[in-house]
Amino acid sequence: MNALPDQENDKPPSITPRPARSWRVAVLANIKEHNKPLPPDVPPDAGADYDYIETIDHIRAAIESDGHATVFIQADSELPYALKEAKPEICFNIAEGLGGDAREAQTPALLEMLKIPYTGSRVLTNAIALDKTLTKRIWRDRRLPVAPFQEFHAGDEPLRPELRFPLFVKPAREGTGMGVDVHAIVNNELELRERVKYIISMYKQPALVETFLSGREFTVGVMGRSDAKLFSRHPEWYGPDGFHRFPILELDSSRSVTPGVYGLQAKAQSVGAEGAPGYICPAQVEPELAKKLQHYAWRAHHLLGALDVSRVDFRLDREGNPCLLEINPLPGLTPDYSDLCLLAKGEGISYTDLILEILYLGASRWGLLEPRQIPPEPPKKRGGAVNGKSKIHLIP
Ligand SMILES: Nc1ncnc2c1ncn2[C@@H]1O[C@H](COP(=O)(O)OP(=O)(O)O)[C@@H](O)[C@H]1O
Numbered sequence: 001m002n003a004l005p006d007q008e009n010d011k012p013p014s015i016t017p018r019p020a021r022s023w024r025v026a027v028l029a030n031i032k033e034h035n036k037p038l039p040p041d042v043p044p045d046a047g048a049d050y051d052y053i054e055t056i057d058h059i060r061a062a063i064e065s066d067g068h069a070t071v072f073i074q075a076d077s078e079l080p081y082a083l084k085e086a087k088p089e090i091c092f093n094i095a096e097g098l099g100g101d102a103r104e105a106q107t108p109a110l111l112e113m114l115k116i117p118y119t120g121s122r123v124l125t126n127a128i129a130l131d132k133t134l135t136k137r138i139w140r141d142r143r144l145p146v147a148p149f150q151e152f153h154a155g156d157e158p159l160r161p162e163l164r165f166p167l168f169v170k171p172a173r174e175g176t177g178m179g180v181d182v183h184a185i186v187n188n189e190l191e192l193r194e195r196v197k198y199i200i201s202m203y204k205q206p207a208l209v210e211t212f213l214s215g216r217e218f219t220v221g222v223m224g225r226s227d228a229k230l231f232s233r234h235p236e237w238y239g240p241d242g243f244h245r246f247p248i249l250e251l252d253s254s255r256s257v258t259p260g261v262y263g264l265q266a267k268a269q270s271v272g273a274e275g276a277p278g279y280i281c282p283a284q285v286e287p288e289l290a291k292k293l294q295h296y297a298w299r300a301h302h303l304l305g306a307l308d309v310s311r312v313d314f315r316l317d318r319e320g321n322p323c324l325l326e327i328n329p330l331p332g333l334t335p336d337y338s339d340l341c342l343l344a345k346g347e348g349i350s351y352t353d354l355i356l357e358i359l360y361l362g363a364s365r366w367g368l369l370e371p372r373q374i375p376p377e378p379p380k381k382r383g384g385a386v387n388g389k390s391k392i393h394l395i396p
Pocket residue numbers: 132147168170174175176177178180210211212213214217253260261262263313315325326
């Protein structure tokens with residue numbers, strides 16, 4: 001006999017795990033400042049990963065549509081004081097940070113210090129993910145496929161024999177294609193040394209040198225966690241492991257302003273504009289490759305301890321094998337433009353639903369949301385009959 005009274009059992013499962021009341025949500029970001037001249041000691045593309053204020057407006061509108069109050073706070077050195085004044089119950093964090101070797105971890109670290117809940121990955125993941133070399137070492141250690149690589153600190157270190165030209169040179173700790181253009185591909189020692197020295201002196205950080213991966217490029221979104229269904233507004237999105245599989249996005253840079261390279265200049269073009277890469281979602285890929293990409297992305301997310309949402313970039317090598325390039329635990333969220341938004345759009349998930357999903361998954365980890373009540377499984381009847389129909393198929 002079931003211990004619960006019948007009346008309880010008859011209740012339909014709750015459709016949405018509604019917050020008990022509306023939250024005060026602070027959206028934290030670094031905003032592009034067009035009119036401010038760059039300081040003399042920074043690279044020409046400094047701040048390229050910062051957001052447009054319009055993106056913040058879209059995020060706020062999505063959150064407000066669910067009945068919450070929002071405030072935008074610039075994630076600069078005044079942030080601690082602004083947070084104390086605004087007293088948010090949760091922060092929607094997309095802040096890129098203000099420099100240093102782990103800038104994307106700065107805002108999470110401050111929020112941890114002030115004990116304020118926030119969305120997405122925590123300090124360690126954001127710090128490591130910004131460092132592409134460290135990330136690749138972790139993945140390689142667990143047998144995930146990464147191209148051979150070497151990090152250069154001085155520029156004149158001997159090149160390891162496993163690295164054969166053409167090679168690809170990029171800053172070890174940037175994002176959004178910063179420091180990446182057609183000159184990132186180097187064909188000989190001279191070009192290599194020049195580019196490595198340029199990256200080290202201009203970006204004031206190590207240069208990461210990898211085998212040039214000449215194949216197709218994909219990005220794969222990861223969203224969820226084992227108990228995501230209990231807190232999601234859309235439990236139907238999630239598989240039995242609690243993760244949602246977005247369709248895969250292919251980036252075809254062959255006809256972009258930087259042919260073959262999805263660097264800053266290519267990324268800066270509006271989707272569909274002349275000189276923009278082709279954005280193909282869902283990508284046309286054989287089921288076996290799709291399965292591999294999804295699996296590696298999920299493992300890559302787990303191994304870095306990423307939470308709730310991330311985007312993992314891949315390129316195929318000459319033989320068509322996928323190699324992990326990097327993970328983005330703070331994926332861009334500009335509607336109809338950022339890769340994650342295009343992935344969602346590719347399967348008909350609205351921008352508002354995507355933003356609210358990230359908010360709900362985050363809020364639930366900090367105890368701001370009660371789990372959905374899942375009704376207990378109906379007791380199994382003898383003989384395997386369910387709903388009066390036998391599930392046993394007799395083979396004649
Ligand atoms: N080893 C590589 N071989 C070929 N292209 C690469 C390689 N590494 C990066 N790229 C190109 O450079 C782009 C940016 O590199 P990525 O590692 O994703 O850094 P981010 O997007 O953070 O700037 C990729 O999208 C890809 O087009």
